[in-house]
Amino acid sequence: MAKITTREKDYSQWYIDIVLNAKLADYAPVRGCMVIRPNGYAIWEKMHQALDGMFKETGHVNAYFPLFIPESFMKKEAEHVEGFSPECAVVTHGGGKELEEKLYVRPTSETIIWSMYKKWIQSYRDLPLLYNQWANVVRWEMRTRLFLRTTEFLWQEGHTAHETYDEAEVEALKMIRVYQKFAEEYMAVPVIVGKKSDSEKFAGALHTYCIEAMMQDNKALQAGTSHHLGQNFAKAFEVTYQDRTGQQQFVYATSWGVSTRLIGALIMAHSDDQGLVVPPKLAPTHVVIIPIFKSDEEKKAVCDAAYQIKSEISSQGFRVNVDDRDQFKPGWKFNEYELLGVPLRIEIGPRDLAAGVCTLARRDSGEKTTLPLTEVSSRISGLLDDIQSGLFLRAKARMESHIFNADTYAELEDIVKNEKGFSRSHWCGSPECEAKIKDATKATIRCIPLDEPDESGECVVCKKPSVKRVLFSKAY
RNA sequence: CGGGGUGUAGCGCAGCCUGGUUAGCGCGCCUGCCUUGGGAGCAGGAGGCCCCGAGUUCGAAUCUCGGCACCCCGACCA
Known part of the structure; x- marks a missing residue:
């Protein structure tokens, strides 16, 4: 097991060490690309699940638009093409032949989506259109970093169409607040909600809202954005609707997104020199139980107790893993699960069993306590809540003091x-x-x-x- | 695109300067024993186009030339 570089020694290397050693991701054969491994993907699935629920609650529906975008679409909105063309991957051949029209691999989907909205929107009765899609996108960045900036990444992009400027404005603000809520309540990452200056806004937007988080090296990380696109894309793609007075009007638009970059934010907000720290609401495993034993009889007794605890805790909806592998010693496992960021660890050995207790260790503080076996399952929920809110408060205090x-x-x-x-x-x-x-x-x-x-x-x-x-x- | 670094076993590296046994070491992996409350120990074992291509040489991981790839640091970006 590799040792992790300390934050103090080399923050950038510390981050890489965490990602690789916690098996969140690995470098792919293609420059700038990464493989998201099961440990990392599990976190993304949790994020996906929570966000998707919040989008549905606010009236959005999911759809899927193509990966390939005709070159002519990309060029329809002047600012947009200027902003994105340098970082686009372009397909020139298909089926062994040169294509009549080049296809852009989507860096974002405004253009292809608005080309379809033109077909689907005729009347104010068709509005608002509140679509979201979960997809991969490609941006040919010069310099990449695992999760934070890779050539291909996963994200969600909401694309909505509205009757009026004000309605679109309400939507853009509503979604940035959804992101704020997600960051703070699920990721336990405090954020500043704000508006981008003109030079920092999205290419093609009237204005851009964002959430900004502070990492442990005191640098900022943009964790989510929401754009009011005005009528720019409606005009470029001639998307009009007949309003309540019978007039043809251009549609107002928004778009908003968060990406796998959030995993980078999560790592840099909470983790320490022992490894990853994951807030309970996004942790793939809430509790790991480590049985400690010598003889076979001890193993049986201790594991019986461990699985008993597991079933009590799982029945409350928590994700629990018993690690009864005997090729690793307990001490090795302690370090391993600290590296992986599991919020709570329960240690149970013959001595505990004799006393009717177990040992419980918190990942956030390292604190160890002894608990009667009969009380364990009733304490888990409260402890996880405590860790969740503790991580947020610690990060918030840290940000405010900086x-x-x-x-x-x-x-x-x-x-x-x-x-x-x-x-x-x-x-x-x-x-x-x-x-x-x-x-x-x-x-x-x-x-x-x-x-x-x-x-x-x-x-x-x-x-x-x-x-x-x-x-x-x-x-x- | 500039600056730096690296390419030898799954991972981390030594060997290269000064060419020459069967290319080593640590971790990991497999077998067995012994162990298990903070990264144990012993014994045995498997695993190599030494990044690629040309050259020099009786002989190249090692010397020469050319390429490729990846990582880190800077300028563009979520």
Whole structure:
């Protein structure tokens, strides 16, 4: 079993060590691509399941659109094509022949979806259209990192069509709040909800909302986005509807997505130098039970007790695994399951059995306690809740203590250049001032927070008036 | 695309400078014994186009030239 590089020594290597050693993913034969292994995919399945439920609750339905997009579609929306063409994979041959029209492997599906919406939307009675799809997409990035940025990744993309600007706006905001809820309640990752500056928004959107999380190296990670696309795609694909007064109108659109990048966020938010830490709500296994024994008689007695506990806990809906393999010693298993991030571990050996107790260890704190066997099953639910909320509160406290109000350029520079955290600073709104900071410090405006009050001040760069503080940070 | 690094057993590496037995070591794997409360021990065993291609040489993992791949760090991006 390999040792994990400590965060202090090399944060980037620590992350890679966690991903590889916890068997979440592995490098694939193709540059920039990865294989998501069962341990990693199980987390994605949990995310998928929870998010899908939340989408259904908000009235969305799933559909599936093709992987291949005709080149002409990509070129219909000017900003969109400009934003994406450099990172697109293009198919030029099929069936042994050169294609008449090249096919783009989808980097996102707005164009192909809106080409279909044109067929399906005629009247205001057809609206709103609230579709989502779970799919893979390809973006030919120059530099890749497991989960955080790979050439191909899995995501979901919602694509909705509405009668009015206001309706689309409500939808875009609603979905960013769904993402916030998912990040905070399921991933236990606190986020800042905000709006992107023009230079950071999606190619083809009127504006973009996002959730930004802080990683343990104090850099920002965009964990989800929701775009108000206005009538841009409706105009490009001539999607009109007859409104309630009989007039033809262009449809308003939104799109929103989260990807397997969330797994990267999860890892970097909670894990430690022992390995992965997974919040109970997304943990593929909630509890692992390690029987400890020498003789066959001991093995039988201890395993009987272990399986008894397992059945009590599983019947409450928790996922439990008994590891009774005898080729590994208990100490080895302790380390193994800590590496894998299982939230709770129960150790039970002959001494415990004699005393009618077992030992229970928490992954989040490392704390070990002794519990009567009769009480174990009734304690699990509460403990898992405690771990879930504890992880969130710990991450939230950490984030809040690393956001600083910087009122001068020098302060901002110190914070972002030295990666001390986020700098909450006044900005006049001009792209020039934004670019100056980026050029000098590599930090960008992560977002203009939605939930923070207006406050008058002066731009840290040009001293012109500002109405609100925005967040600056280096980002993944 | 720049900078750096690596390619030898499943994984991690040594050997290369100074060419020459049967290419080694640790971990893992298989068999057996012994062990099991924080990564045990002993014995035996399996496993190699030494990244690819040319060259130099009696002889190349090792020297020369050319290629390829991957990783890390920077510029583009979710």
